[in-house]
Each structure stands twice: as C-alpha cells, then as structure tokens.
Amino acid sequence: MKNALVLGASGGMGFATVMELIKRGIKVTAFARSNSKLEKLFAAYPEVTIYSGDVFNKRDLEEAVKHKNIIFHAINLPYPEWESKLVPLTENIIRAAKIAKAKLAVVDNIYAYGKSESLVVETQVKQPHTKKGKLRLQAEKCIKNSGVSYVITHFPDFYGPHAENTQLNYTLRSVVQNKRAWFIGNPAIAREHLFTLDGAKALVELSLRDDAYGQNWNIPASHPISGNELITQIRELTEFKKKVSIVTTNLLRFLGIYDRQMREFVEMQYINEQPVILSGEKYTKWIGPLPKTPYKEGLKITIEAYKNQFYSKM
Template sequence: MIKRAAVLGATGGMGYALTEALCRRNIKTIAFARSEENLLNFKEDWGPNAVIHSGDALNPEDIEKAVTEADAVFHAINIPYPHWDPELSIILDNILHACRKHHKPFIYADNIYSYGLQSSPAAEVSPKNPHTKKGKLRQTLIEMIENSGVPYIIAHFPDFYGPHTGNTLLHYTLSQIIEKNKGMFVGKTDIPREFIYIKDGAEALAELSLNENSYGEVWNIPGAGTITGEEIASIVSNHLNRGVTFRPVHKWMIRAIGIFDPMMREYTELMYLNQTPVILDGSKYEARIGTLPKTPYETGIKRTLEHVLNNRKAAL
C-alpha cells in the first residue's frame, strides 16, 4: 500500500503529471527536483498532498533523503540529450542504491528507444533491437534495473504531449503555430505516429504502481491510437479558426540545424521514428490492470494549445 510516494523529476512533464495524479489519490507525494522556485510554483496546482523537496539527483545524499521518506519511488527525471551519457547512469545508480538500501520499490518512466526498429506493434515480449546510441543506453539502464535486486516497474511510453511538455516534438510544432500559420513538423506529415497525452500516461502509471502484482515486469502504456501530422494540423486549424500548415523537417535539415544546436544534433539518429514509427501494444495492461485512459487527440491537442496560449499571455 502506497501512502507516501516520491516523484523524482517532479517539474518535468511526466513528473508534474504524476505528482498531480498521486496527490489526487490522496497520496502524500514528495515532489523532488532541482529548482525549489519551480516546485513552489507548481505546489499551488498539486495542492496540500504535495511535499516540496529540492535536490540534485547527481548527489547521492539528496536522493537518499527523498527515498527514505517514501513508500515507493518514481523516476521521471529527464535531462537534455547531450548530458545523457554518463549522467543518466549516475542518476539511476544513485536511485537504485538508495532503494535497495531502504527496501523501496522503484517505478521507472521510460521511452521507446530501446525497442529499436519494429515491424508491428511492439508488445513487452517483442525482441528489442536498439540500433542507436540512445536506444542502446536506454537498454543498458533497463538491465541495470532488472539486475538491481529492487522491486521494479518499467513502463514504456510513446512521445508525450500536453501541458508542461516543453521539450517534446509536438510542443516544438505547436508553439510555432501560435504566432504564425506555418510550423516545423519533425518527419513526414503523412505517416501515422503514436503520441500519448501526458496526463493519461501519469494516470495509467499511478494505477499500475498500486497493483502489487505488477512489479518485476515491463509494461507498455500506449496512446489513443495513431495520428498523422496532417491530421494534427487540421485539429489545430479548427481550434484556432485559421489555416495552418506543417512544414516537414527532414533528416538532412536536422543534421544542418545540429551544426549550431546540440539538441538537434543529438536527435538526428532518432529520425527513424518518423519513418518507421514504433507503435506500442497495450493489451497486457488492459488485460491485467484495466482500461487505459485514452484522451482523444482532438481533445488533448486543444488542451495543449490552450496551455501554450495561456503561458504565452502570462509571459507578456
């Protein structure tokens, strides 16, 4: 029974949504992140069940203090691509060490990079074929968790979108559309891809963590089906009441931008996801846990646009 949880990376997209979902279940939630200012600002949204705890995940002592106060530990920390190696491994090692020492279960929010190329919807038992530097690193992290001796849940998610998802592909596009009628869309606009509304992902992971029989396993948490860039543009056009078009960003363009932008340079190897997208099979979750929350894309995209608009107005 989880009465008190720790969410590491609480000011990021998934961390924010997960803290929100746990607090709504009346679970005291330690919101851990580096910026105390951001944590205090978000506490107004989370309410009285949120406990603010600022610290650095690269510091073992900061991690251990947060872990000792919780019944379960959620790892939702994300850092910029250029710092993934070696910082992701250091952070994970700090968390697993503290969880093992204090006998705490561990819940890990992961992406789809370790699946590599998949020709059909990927189930948890599908062979993983990571062929990129990032995919191989994520697989190494998974193996660290599986061999740690710590009770764990590993959850794979598609690309996020929604409120507080500032470093995602769709946010990159939608933030441009607010001010003009054309936006850069990474990849071809006619290929169906899978995204997940971040609040749905957080709800599903929170439910999973409360099921005692879900530990020691890998889980897929998919979105509400697939959607093309052209369909997203149509939803945006209808919501903003003006014509909107997306300009596809191809691999050579990403590579060129990467000369000046380290983040884009790191994204080049992931462009395969925009040509042969990985789609997740969530049948295991629905058979054993229950119906997955699936906000329709039209609703989720409109809510995301409203969030971007409100933030833009607040900044003026």
C-alpha cells in the same frame, strides 16, 4: 502506497504523475532542480511537498526519499547528456531506493526496442540499433539486476502540459505564440503521441498493484495519427493561419552543425519514418481499459496550458 516521491516533477510526465497521485489521495513529494518551477506548479496544492535538489547529489536524493514507499522516476535528461549521465542517474536512483526500501516506477520510452514492423509486445527481444536505445537498455538492465522492486513502463513520444522536450509540444509552443511553426518528421505517416495525463493514470495504476512489479509494461497512445491530421486539429482549435514547415532529417543534420541538441535528434528519426507502435494487450488483459483521451481534447488542454504560461509572463 502512503507516501510517494516524484523525480523530474517539473517535466511533462512528472507533473502529470504528481497530479494523478493527488487525485488518488496520496501524499507526494515533487522533486526537481528548479525551486521556482516547482513553486509555480504545485504551491497551490497543500498535499504536495516541494523539494528542490540535484539528483546527482546523493545526499539530496537520500534526504528526499526518506519515509517514501515508492519512487517515480520521470526525469528526462537532454539528449547530449545521455552518454555521460543516464546510467549514473539510474544507479543513484537505485541506491536511494535501496536505502529507503522503496519500490521504483520508471517512465521509459521505446528506444530500447529498436525498429519493428509489427505491434510491439513486452516479450519482444530488445535489439536497439541506436546509441540512445543501447543506453536505455543498459539502464533497464541496471534496474532489473538491482534487487529493487520495479515497474518499467514503455511509452511512445509524449505531448501535454509542461512536456517541453517532445516533438509535438515543439510545434504547439510556436502555434500558441502565433509564430512560424515546425513539425518534425513526415506528416503523412501515422505514429503515436501519448497524452501525459493518460500515461500518468496508467503508471500510477500499475504502481498500486503488487502483481505488476518485476515486469515491463507497454502503454500505447489512443491510436496512431498522422502529422497532417494533427495539424488540422491544431488549426481548428487555435485558428492558426501561418505555415507549418516540415523538419526533415537532412534539415536536422544541417542544424546539427551548429546545435548539438539538433544533431542528437538525427539518429532517432527512424521513428518518424518507420513508426514503432506499442501493443496495449497486456495492460488491457491484466489491468483493464487503457486511458485514451481523444487527441483533440488532449491538444486543447495542452494549448490552454501554454496560453496560461505565456500570458502570465505578459
């Protein structure tokens, strides 16, 4: 790989992927809509070319992908836009990859797997039962039928610097600002939260291996952890004393009356009641040990990033 394009570079996994590529000495173009966000994140890195554009504008995408060997797709659309935009977005990226004759490395989630009572392996038949899971599977099939060389990586819910739309970061933002905080889901149930910098390491490692292409890869977190354990660690790191309230499914339904984003969260709450846990056996066997930052260390890094973000505005 000589030159990479990261789509969604201002988001959690996009940012982490850019930073991992920099570490490996790979030239990278960071693509997102907001030029100001890109400048704030990457202006200090001469090895990063900033490109602000609209991924739905074919000309913007074609220009950005010129002379690139690989496209990292880390765009995370807001839930309300999935139905109208997820598949067209995927088709635009496929088209750009074909024009540039570039490979494609995709950041995907666990929704297409649907419910599962055992560790999820890559060979498991995908039977999504939610609207979002079905859309994810449709986008995946578009990629697999495109003729583009691809790596599709399935991750659990993220947390980390700039991962703004994740459940755990939703809690951390309020904690750092010393506001009343909320935790989404049953805090007694253990589920996976993947540190973005670990996810990026695994993603980039796969993208550098020719034999990883044409396959799906599951990248689990270091281990499942309960909300209660996370809240305890967060309090230890921040000395946060205020109450952490629990967002139940019924509360989301109520909030959804007034807020479509909250309404769209409701159908995904099965993950907080019957967690989907990924098996990393395939990655470990083919590639080696998975990156596994301890939760307390990952939380500390994320909290520090929020402190820098908030204090810089004061």
